[in-house]
Amino acid sequence: xxxxxxxAIMKKKLNKKNSIQDLAAALQLSPATISRVLNxxxxxxxxxxxxxxxxxxxxxxxxxxxxxxxRTNKTNTIxxxxxxxxxxxxxxxxxxxxxxxxxxxxNLIICQSNDSLEIEKDLAQTxxxxxxxAVIVAxxxxxxxxxxxxxxxxxxxxxLFYDRVPVKPYPxxxxxxxxxRGAYLATSHLIELGSKRIAYISGPIGCNIYIDxxxxxxxxxxxxxxxxxxxLVFYHELxxxxxxxxxxxxFARKPYPDAILAANxxxxxxxxxxxxxxGIAVPQELRIVGYSNDPRSSIVTPSITTVEQFPGRIGxxxxxxxxxxxxxxxxxxxxxxxxxxxxxxxxxxxxx
Amino acid sequence: xxxxxxxAIMKKKLNKKNSIQDLAAALQLSPATISRVLNxxxxxxxxxxxxxxxxxxxxxxxxxxxxxxxRTNKTNTIxxxxxxxxxxxxxxxxxxxxxxxxxxxxNLIICQSNDSLEIEKDLAQTxxxxxxxAVIVAxxxxxxxxxxxxxxxxxxxxxLFYDRVPVKPYPxxxxxxxxxRGAYLATSHLIELGSKRIAYISGPIGCNIYIDxxxxxxxxxxxxxxxxxxxLVFYHELxxxxxxxxxxxxFARKPYPDAILAANxxxxxxxxxxxxxxGIAVPQELRIVGYSNDPRSSIVTPSITTVEQFPGRIGxxxxxxxxxxxxxxxxxxxxxxxxxxxxxxxxxxxxx
DNA sequence: TATTTTTACGAAAACGTTTCAGTAAATAAA
DNA sequence: TTTATTTACTGAAACGTTTTCGTAAAAATA
Numbered sequence: 001x002x003x004x005x006x007x008a009i010m011k012k013k014l015n016k017k018n019s020i021q022d023l024a025a026a027l028q029l030s031p032a033t034i035s036r037v038l039n040x041x042x043x044x045x046x047x048x049x050x051x052x053x054x055x056x057x058x059x060x061x062x063x064x065x066x067x068x069x070x071r072t073n074k075t076n077t078i079x080x081x082x083x084x085x086x087x088x089x090x091x092x093x094x095x096x097x098x099x100x101x102x103x104x105x106x107n108l109i110i111c112q113s114n115d116s117l118e119i120e121k122d123l124a125q126t127x128x129x130x131x132x133x134a135v136i137v138a139x140x141x142x143x144x145x146x147x148x149x150x151x152x153x154x155x156x157x158x159x160l161f162y163d164r165v166p167v168k169p170y171p172x173x174x175x176x177x178x179x180x181r182g183a184y185l186a187t188s189h190l191i192e193l194g195s196k197r198i199a200y201i202s203g204p205i206g207c208n209i210y211i212d213x214x215x216x217x218x219x220x221x222x223x224x225x226x227x228x229x230x231x232l233v234f235y236h237e238l239x240x241x242x243x244x245x246x247x248x249x250x251f252a253r254k255p256y257p258d259a260i261l262a263a264n265x266x267x268x269x270x271x272x273x274x275x276x277x278x279g280i281a282v283p284q285e286l287r288i289v290g291y292s293n294d295p296r297s298s299i300v301t302p303s304i305t306t307v308e309q310f311p312g313r314i315g316x317x318x319x320x321x322x323x324x325x326x327x328x329x330x331x332x333x334x335x336x337x338x339x340x341x342x343x344x345x346x347x348x349x350x351x352x
Numbered sequence: 353x354x355x356x357x358x359x360a361i362m363k364k365k366l367n368k369k370n371s372i373q374d375l376a377a378a379l380q381l382s383p384a385t386i387s388r389v390l391n392x393x394x395x396x397x398x399x400x401x402x403x404x405x406x407x408x409x410x411x412x413x414x415x416x417x418x419x420x421x422x423r424t425n426k427t428n429t430i431x432x433x434x435x436x437x438x439x440x441x442x443x444x445x446x447x448x449x450x451x452x453x454x455x456x457x458x459n460l461i462i463c464q465s466n467d468s469l470e471i472e473k474d475l476a477q478t479x480x481x482x483x484x485x486a487v488i489v490a491x492x493x494x495x496x497x498x499x500x501x502x503x504x505x506x507x508x509x510x511x512l513f514y515d516r517v518p519v520k521p522y523p524x525x526x527x528x529x530x531x532x533r534g535a536y537l538a539t540s541h542l543i544e545l546g547s548k549r550i551a552y553i554s555g556p557i558g559c560n561i562y563i564d565x566x567x568x569x570x571x572x573x574x575x576x577x578x579x580x581x582x583x584l585v586f587y588h589e590l591x592x593x594x595x596x597x598x599x600x601x602x603f604a605r606k607p608y609p610d611a612i613l614a615a616n617x618x619x620x621x622x623x624x625x626x627x628x629x630x631g632i633a634v635p636q637e638l639r640i641v642g643y644s645n646d647p648r649s650s651i652v653t654p655s656i657t658t659v660e661q662f663p664g665r666i667g668x669x670x671x672x673x674x675x676x677x678x679x680x681x682x683x684x685x686x687x688x689x690x691x692x693x694x695x696x697x698x699x700x701x702x703x704x
Numbered sequence: 705t706a707t708t709t710t711t712a713c714g715a716a717a718a719c720g721t722t723t724c725a726g727t728a729a730a731t732a733a734a
Numbered sequence: 735t736t737t738a739t740t741t742a743c744t745g746a747a748a749c750g751t752t753t754t755c756g757t758a759a760a761a762a763t764a
Contacts, residue, residue, distance in 0.1 A: 019750055030714045035752060045712060060503065062481040066427065067750030069418040070719045077461075077482075086443045094437060098464055107482060109429075110462045112450055129414040130429075130459060151412065269651060299621060301653050371720055382744045387722055397742060419720030422749045709762065717754085724747085732739065 018061045027055055038063065069131070077107045078322065079132040081123050083115045083140055088265075088294040089163065089311050090138060096315025097136065104323060106133070115140045115237075121148040128152055134322055139164040141207050141237060146170050158325045162318055165339065167208050173321050174339035175314065179209045182307040182344040183216030186261055186289045189305070189346055191224045195259035195287055199232040201246055201271075202263045210235075213263055213291070232257055243270040251278060259287040259352075265294035268304050272351065288351040302350030314342050370413045379407055390415060421483070429459045430674065431484040433475050435467045435492055440617075440646040441515065441663050442490060448667025449488065456675060458485070467492045467589075473500040480504055486674055491516040493559050493589060498522050510677045514670055517691065519560050525673050526691035527666065531561045534659040534696040535568030538613055538641045541657070541698055543576045547611035547639055551584040553598055553623075554615045562587075565615055565643070584609055595622040603630060611639040611704075617646035620656050624703065640703040654702030666694050 020038075024031045029048065036044050037052040055061075069075045078101055082090045098108050109132060113120040120140050127135050128151045135152055137159060146166050152159050159172040166174065190198055200217050203210040214233075221228050234246040243262075247270070250257055262268040268290030272282060280286050282302055290297050290306040297304040317340060372390075376383045381400065388396050389404040407413075421427045430453055434442045450460050461484060465472040472492050479487050480503045487504055489511060498518050504511050511524040518526065542550055552569050555562040566585075573580050586598040595614075599622070602609055614620040620642030624634060632638050634654055642649050642658040649656040669692060 020752095021750070031751075032715080032753080033713060036713090039752080043711060043713085048712080062477065062503075064422070064750055065482055066418045066421040067719090068752070070416070070422050070721085071750080071752045073719080075418065085437060085446060091438045091443065095464060098462070099466075102463070102478075107461050107478065108463075109459050110450070111454070111460075112447060114451075125414065126454075126459065130417055151414075273651070296648055296651055299625070299648055299652055372722095373720070383721075384723075384745080385743060388743090391722080395740090395742060400742080416720055419749090420722070422751085423720080423722045425749080705764100707762100707764070709760100711760070712758090714757085715755090718752085720749105722748085725745090727744080728742090730739100730741070732737100734735100734737070 018059050019064070020061075023052065023055055023059070023061060027051060073131070075131050075133055076105055077109055077130065077132045079123075079127040079130065079135040080108055080110045080137075081113055081120060081127070081135065082110070082138045083164070084112055085110065089292055089309055089314075092311030093162070093315040093318070096312050097318055100316065100319035101322075104319075113140050115142070117142050124148045124151060128155060128157065132157065134158045134160065134326060136160045136162065136318060136322070138162055139166075139207075141204055144206055158322075160318060160322055160325070162314060163209065165208055167206075167211070169336065173325060173337065175317055175321065176208065176212075176339055176341060177309045177314065178341050178344045179212035180216040180219070182291060182309070182346075183213035183261070183263075184220045185216075185344070185346040186291070186305070186307055187217045187220035188224075189348070189352060190259045190261065190287055190289060191220065191226065193259075193287060193352055196226075197229070197232065197255060197257045198226070198259045198261060199234075199250055199257040200228075200261045200263075201234045201238070201243060201267050203235070203238050205235050210263055217261060238262075238264045238267050240266065240270050243267045244274060247271060247274045251280075256280070256286070258285065260289070262288065262290050265290035265292050265297045265304065265306055268306065268351075269294075269296055269300060272300060272302075272304060283350065283352050293347055298349065305349045305352040306347050308345045308347050310342065310344070317342055370411050371416070372413075375404065375407055375411070375413060379403060425483070427483050427485055428457055429461055429482065429484045431475075431479040431482065431487040432460055432462045433465055433472060433479070433487065433489045434462070435490060435516070436464055437462065441644055441661055441666075444663030445514070445667040445670070448664050449670055452668065452671035453674075456671075465492050467494070469494045476500045476503060480507060480509065484509065486510045486512065486678060488512045488514065488670060488674070490514055491518070491559075493556055496558055510674075512670060512674055512677070514666060515561065517560055519558075519563070521687050523687040525677060525689065527669055527673060528560065528564075528691050528693060529661045529666065530693050530696045531564035532568040532571070534643060534661070534698075535565035535613070535615075536572045537568075537696070537698040538643070538657070538659055539569045539572035540576075541700070541704060542611045542613065542639055542641060543572065543578065545611075545639060545704055548578075549581070549584065549607060549609045550578070550611045550613060551586075551602055551609040552580075552613045552615075553586045553590070553595060553619050555587070555590050557587050562615055569613060590614075590616045590619050592618065592622050595619045596626060599623060599626045603632075608632070608638070610637065612641070614640065614642050617642035617644045617649045617656065617658055620658065620703075621646075621648055621652060624652060624654075624656060635702065635704050645699055650701065657701045657704040658699050660697045660699050662694065662696070669694060 020031045020034045023034050034052055037049050085091060085094060101108055111123045113123060117140050120143060135157060149159050153171050161172055162175040165176050202214055205211060218228055236242040260271050262271055268288050271288050275282050275286050282288055288304055290304050293306045293308040297306045372383045372386045375386050386404055389401050437443060437446060453460055463475045465475060469492050472495060487509060501511050505523050513524055514527040517528050554566055557563060570580055588594040612623050614623055620640050623640050627634050627638050634640055640656055642656050645658045645660040649658045
C-alpha cells in the first residue's frame with residue numbers, strides 16, 4: 001500500500017515548478033520584472049536584480065526555452081545536415097561549429113542525410129518544424145535541385161551551405177573549399193615529378209566539388225601540354241567497390257598509369273591496397289594522391305600525399321558567417337552573394 | 353525609394369502564417385478540431401478529417417513544436433553528450449541512434465564534452481534548459497561524481513548512460529560493452545601465442561571501461577599462472593604523447609616486452625609506429641593488440657588485432673531502451689536496475 | 705512648491721498548441 | 735414518443751515566457 005503512494009509523492013516533490021511566476025510570487029514581484037532581470041533589461045533596480053538573481057541561483061531556475069521560443073520566435077538552435085558525420089571533413093567541421101556555437105548560447109541539431117536526396121528533403125521539413133534559427137547544409141552527392149530548402153528560406157530561416165553547395169544561384173550563404181586549386185596543385189605535383197600517364201578517379205560530376213576538382217586537374221594538364229585521356233578518367237560515387245572496379249579497368253592491360261589522382265582519400269587508400277595486391281611499387285611505379293587529409297592517409301605505408309582542407313578553419317568561417325547572418329536578420333540571403341572560398345594546401349608524403 | 357519598401361512587402365508575403373487558427377478560420381472549424389485531426393484523435397468525422405488534411409497539404413502546414421511542446425511538455429528531442437564525436441565508437445553509435453530516433457519522430461541534439469568535466473556539467477544544464485525528453489551520455493574519463501545529472505533525473509528527464517557509465521549506483525539506464533571479456537579474450541590470445549612479457553597500456557583507472565578491461569587482463573594472466581608485472585602496466589589518458597612516453601619506458605632497457613595490450617586502437621597504432629621506428633618486427637618480436645576495431649587498425653601494415661565492440665548494435669540497444677523508457681514514463685529509473693551488457697569479439701589480424 | 709522627467713515596476717495580452725468541459729445533433733434504446 | 739447514448743464538434747483555459755502600455759514613485763528641473 002505504502003509503496004503505491006510513494007511514486008506520487010516523489011513526483012510531486014521532484015516536480016518543483018520553477019517558473020518565472022513562482023519566482024515572482026516568492027519575491028513579491030511581477031513576472032515582468034523577473035523576466036527583465038533574466039534578460040538584462042535596463043531600468044531595473046540593482047537591489048531587486050540581485051535579489052532575483054540569488055533566488056534564481058537558489059532554486060536552480062532555468063528558462064523554459066519552449067515558452068520563450070514561442071513568444072520570441074527564436075529557439076537558439078541551429079540545424080545541421082551533413083551526408084555522414086563519419087566523413088573526416090564533417091567530423092572536424094562539426095566539432096568546431098559545435099564549440100563555437102555553444103559559446104554563443106546556441107545548440108546544434110545534427111542530422112545525416114546518408115547521401116540520400118529523399119532523407120535530405122525530409123530533414124529540411126523537420127528543421128522547419130523545429131523552427132531552428134538557421135540551417136547549415138552540406139548537400140548529398142545528388143542534390144542538383146534545391147527547392148526543398150525553400151520552406152526554410154521562404155520562412156526567414158537562413159540557410160548556409162558548405163563543401164557541397166548549390167551550383168545554381170540560391171538565396172543562401174555559400175562556403176566552399178578551393179577545390180579547383182587543390183586538384184590543380186595535386187596534378188601539377190604529379191606532373192613535376194615526371195608522371196606521364198595520370199589517371200583521375202572522380203566523384204559523380206554534378207556535385208560542385210567534383211566539377212571544380214576536375215577543372216583543376218584539367219587546367220594543370222593543359223598547362224603542361226598533357227592531353228587528358230578519357231580512358232584514364234572515371235566518374236562514380238567514391239566507394240571502395242567502385243574504386244576497385246575502376247582500378248581493375250586501369251590495370252587490365254598495359255601501359256599502366258604511372259600516377260593516380262583520387263578525388264578523396266578513401267579512393268587513394270583503396271588504390272594503395274590494390275597496388276600492393278598486384279605487386280606494383282608505390283611510389284616507384286605508381287604515384288598516388290588523395291584529397292582531404294583523412295588521418296588514415298598518414299598512417300598507411302607509404303603515407304599518402306593528399307590535399308589538406310583545414311576543416312577547423314572551415315568551421316570557424318561557418319560560425320562567423322552564421323552569427324553575422326543571425327545578427328543582421330535576413331540581410332545576407334541575397335541570391336547573388338559571392339561564395340566564400342577557404343584555402344587548401346598540398347601535403348606531400350611518401351606515395352609520391 | 354521603391355527599393356526601400358520591397359523588403360517589407362517580401363517579408364509580409366513570405367511570412368504566411370500557417371497556424372492551426374488560420375486553418376480553422378479557412379475551413380470554418382475550431383482549432384480544437386484541427387488539432388484532433390493532426391493528432392489522430394478519435395471522434396472526428398471522416399469527411400472533415402480529409403478536408404483538413406488536404407488543406408494542411410495545400411498550405412504546407414507544419415506544427416509549431418514550441419507551442420505544442422509548451423503545452424504538452426514534450427519536445428520530441430533527445431540530448432546526447434559524448435566525449436568526442438570523432439571517436440570511432442561514438443561516430444558509429446551516433447549514426448545508429450540518429451537514424452533510429454528519426455524514424456520515431458525524434459530529433460537529436462549532439463554535444464561534445466571534449467572529455468572535460470566542466471563542459472559536461474555545463475551541457476547537463478543546457479539539456480535541462482532545452483527540456484529534452486531524455487539524455488544519452490557517454491561520460492568523460494574523469495566523471496566519478498554524477499550529481500550534475502541530478503537536475504535531469506530529478507525533473508523526470510530520463511538519463512541513459514553507455515560505454516563510459518557510472519561506477520556507483522545511479523538512477524539511470526546503463527548500457528555497456530563487455531570490457532572485461534574483451535580484455536580477457538585479447539590477453540588469452542596473446543598468452544596462447546606464447547607471449548611471456550605482456551605489457552598493458554591502460555586508460556586512467558577510475559573510468560569503468562578501464563577498470564573492467566584491467567580486470568579482464570588480470571584474470572587471463574592469473575588463469576595462466578602469469579604474474580602481472582607492475583612495471584609493464586601503465587595508466588594514463590590514451591593520447592599519442594602519453595603512449596610514446598610509456599613506450600620509451602618499456603623499451604629503455606631489455607628485456608623488452610614481447611607483447612603489448614593497448615586499451616584503445618590509437619595506442620596500438622602508436623605502438624606499431626614506435627616499433628617500426630626502433631626496428632622491432634611486429635609480430636615476430638612484438639605482438640600488438642588494440643581495442644575498438646577502429647578502421648585505421650585494419651589498414652596499417654601489419655594490420656592490428658583488436659576487439660570489436662559492434663557499435664551499431666550498441667546504438668540499436670540504446671534506441672530500444674530509450675523508446676521503452678519514454679513509453680513507460682519514468683518507470684525504469686530504478687536505481688538498482690542491472691546494466692545491459694553488449695557483446696564483444698576478438699578480431700585476429702597480422703599484428704599477432 | 706509645482707512641474708517635468710526619469711526610473712522601477714505591474715497588468716495584461718500575445719505566441720500556437722492541446723485538452724477539459726460542454727453542447728448540439730444524430731443514433732440507439734426504452 | 736421519450737429517454738439515454740454516442741458522435742462531432744466548439745469554447746475557453748492553460749502551458750511559461752516576453753513585451754507593450756501604463757502608472758506610481760523618485761529625481762530633477764523650474
